[in-house]
């Protein structure tokens with residue numbers, strides 16, 4: 629069920645420096661991918677005929693210029709309540725589940741992050757341990773569902789905003805014990821037909 633992905637980096641890519649840059653880029657690619665997926669499902673043409681990268685570049689500038697904001701987690705919260713009980717990572721079925729922390733608890737030094745937990749089968753939970761979420765996917769050559777990626781990026785965004793990391797270069801942020809690795813966020817996304825929005829939901833959703 630897992631999406632296999634080699635994580636090869638794009639050949640020509642926009643230069644990213646700060647923690648904010650890395651979050652905004654991945655989030656822009658995610659938003660654009662989702663928009664096209666929704667239109668395709670309705671049988672409508674893509675709103676971005678020039679491709680995802682071009683559209684993401686424009687969207688990213690809007691995030692950087694604050695004309696556009698990353699919305700809070702309310703909607704993600706609602707969606708996380710009523711989904712099917714499957715492993716959030718790959719949709720694995722299991723007789724029991726663990727709660728896996730997207731940002732590892734061991735890196736938070738007692739700090740609590742709302743909505744940081746996702747349902748995980750024991751196998752995925754144990755295999756991941758306290759590894760960086762996207763680092764773990766890179767190692768396994770898998771790609772997360774877009775629903776999980778969105779929630780993770782939002783958590784990373786709000787955490788960075790609250791702690792003043794957004795404008796720090798990723799190198800400096802790493803030295804300051806940032807509890808996630810922005811350089812592991814996806815820059816290039818798998819083809820649309822390989823993407824999964826959310827393993828816990830079969831049909832279309834809000």
Ligand SMILES: [Zn+2]
Nearest residue numbers: 715720749752
């Ligand atoms: Zn699993």
